Amino acid sequence: MTKNFDVIIIGAGGVGSAAAYYLAKAKQRVLLLEQFNINHQKGSSYGYSRVIRYAYDNPIYVNLMRAAYPLWFALEKEAKETLYIKTGELDFGKLNTPSLHQVADSMQRENIDYEPLTATEINRRFPQFKIPETMEGLYQADTGILKASHCVLTHLKLAQNYGAIIQDNTPVININSKGELITLKTNKQTYTSQHLIIAAGSWTKQLLIPLGLNLPLTIMPCQLGFLKVDNPQQFIPGEIPIFLAHLVGEYGQFPYGIPSCDHQGLKLSTFYGWNTVETIDEVNYTPSLEWIETLRTFLKQYIPTANGELIETRRCLYTMTPDKHFIIDHHPNYENILIAAGF
Numbered sequence: 177m178t179k180n181f182d183v184i185i186i187g188a189g190g191v192g193s194a195a196a197y198y199l200a201k202a203k204q205r206v207l208l209l210e211q212f213n214i215n216h217q218k219g220s221s222y223g224y225s226r227v228i229r230y231a232y233d234n235p236i237y238v239n240l241m242r243a244a245y246p247l248w249f250a251l252e253k254e255a256k257e258t259l260y261i262k263t264g265e266l267d268f269g270k271l272n273t274p275s276l277h278q279v280a281d282s283m284q285r286e287n288i289d290y291e292p293l294t295a296t297e298i299n300r301r302f303p304q305f306k307i308p309e310t311m312e313g314l315y316q317a318d319t320g321i322l323k324a325s326h327c328v329l330t331h332l333k334l335a336q337n338y339g340a341i342i343q344d345n346t347p348v349i350n351i352n353s354k355g356e357l358i359t360l361k362t363n364k365q366t367y368t369s370q371h372l373i374i375a376a377g378s379w380t381k382q383l384l385i386p387l388g389l390n391l392p393l394t395i396m397p398c399q400l401g402f403l404k405v406d407n408p409q410q411f412i413p414g415e416i417p418i419f420l421a422h423l424v425g426e427y428g429q430f431p432y433g434i435p436s437c438d439h440q441g442l443k444l445s446t447f448y449g450w451n452t453v454e455t456i457d458e459v460n461y462t463p464s465l466e467w468i469e470t471l472r473t474f475l476k477q478y479i480p481t482a483n484g485e486l487i488e489t490r491r492c493l494y495t496m497t498p499d500k501h502f503i504i505d506h507h508p509n510y511e512n513i514l515i516a517a518g519f
C-alpha cells in the first residue's frame with residue numbers, strides 16, 4: 177500500500193534532520209528517508225564538532241548566524257541537552273591579508289563585536305601560539321562548537337516526538353512528480369507526498385538529473401585528524417580558541433583547529449585546496465597517511481606543542497557550488513520540490 181505524507185525529506189544529515197524537526201513541529205505529516213544507518217560516516221554531518229561562528233567574510237552569513245544562534249539555544253532548551261560549547265575564535269594571518277580584513281569588515285558592518293590583536297597580544301593571551309610580528313589576528317568570542325552528530329540525533333529524536341517517521345537504510349531510487357503529487361520509490365516501498373525536500377548532500381546532483389536538473393555541484397572529500405598535544409589541559413575549550421590561519425603553504429590552504437573535547441585531541445584540517453570529484457562513486461574514503469605530515473610543518477611553526485601522535489584520521493565530504501554559496505531553492509519545474517544543497 178502506498179503511504180501519503182505532507183512532506184518527504186531525503187537525507188538525515190544536518191540539513192534533513194533539522195527540516196524534519198521544524199516541519200513535524202509545525203504539525204506536518206513528515207517522512208524522512210535515509211539511505212544508510214542514521215549517523216553514518218559517509219556524508220558530511222558525522223562527528224563530534226562543527227564550528228558555529230559570526231566570523232565570515234560575507235555579511236550575509238554573519239546575519240544568517242544572528243538567526244541561527246537563538247535556534248540552537250532553543251533546541252538545547254527543548255531537548256535538555258548541551259549542544260553548543262563556547263570556545264571563541266582566533267583568525268590570524270600575515271599583516272594586511274585581504275581575507276582577514278574581509279572577515280573584520282563584515283563583522284563590523286553587522287555590529288558584531290571582535291578584537292583586533294597584534295602578534296604579541298595573541299602570544300600573551302594564548303601561549304599555545306608562536307605568532308611572528310609579521311602577523312596579526314582577530315578574536316571573536318561567540319564562536320563555538322556544535323556537537324554535530326549529537327545535533328542530528330537530537331533533531332531526529334524531537335521530530336519523532338512530534339510524529340515524524342524516520343526510516344534509515346531506505347535509499348530513494350526514483351522520484352516522479354505529476355501535478356501536485358510526488359511519488360517516491362525506495363528499496364522497500366512506494367510513498368507519495370505533496371512536497372519533497374532533497375537534502376541529500378553529495379548525492380544531490382545524481383538525484384536531480386532524472387528530474388531534468390544538472391546542478392554544477394562537485395564533491396570535495398577533505399581529511400581531518402585528531403592529534404595528541406603536549407599539555408592536554410592547554411588545548412581544551414576555554415583555554416585555546418578555535419583557530420583559522422589565513423595562510424597558504426606547503427601544508428595546504430587555510431589550516432584550522434578545534435579544541436580537544438572529551439580527550440579526543442586537537443582536531444585539525446585545512447579549509448581549501450582539496451581535489452574535487454564529480455560523482456560520489458569517485459570518492460576515495462581511504463585517508464592519506466602522508467597528509468598529517470604536511471600539516472606538521474604548520475604546527476611546528478605556529479603551535480609547536482600540538483604536534484603529537486595522530487590519534488585518528490578520516491575523510492569527510494563537502495558539496496561545493498562554483499561560487500561556494502549554498503543552494504536553497506525550488507526545482508525550476510516543480511514548485512513542490514525543494515533543494516537544499518552545497519553546504
Ligand SMILES: Cc1cc2nc3c(=O)[nH]c(=O)nc-3n(C[C@H](O)[C@H](O)[C@H](O)COP(=O)(O)OP(=O)(O)OC[C@H]3O[C@@H](n4cnc5c(N)ncnc54)[C@H](O)[C@@H]3O)c2cc1C
Nearest residue numbers: 187189190191211219220221227347348376377379492519
Ligand atoms: C571536515 C569537515 C568540516 C566541516 N566543518 C564545518 C564547520 O565547522 N562548520 C560548518 O558549519 N560546517 C562545516 N562543515 C560542513 C557541514 O558539515 C556540511 O555543510 C553539512 O554537514 C551538510 O549536511 P547535509 O545534510 O547537506 O549533508 P549530509 O550530512 O551528507 O546528509 C545527506 C544525507 O542524504 C542521504 N542520502 C543521499 N541520497 C539519498 C537517497 N537517494 N535516499 C536516501 N538518503 C539519501 C545521505 O546518505 C546523507 O546521510 C564541514 C564539513 C566537513 C566535511
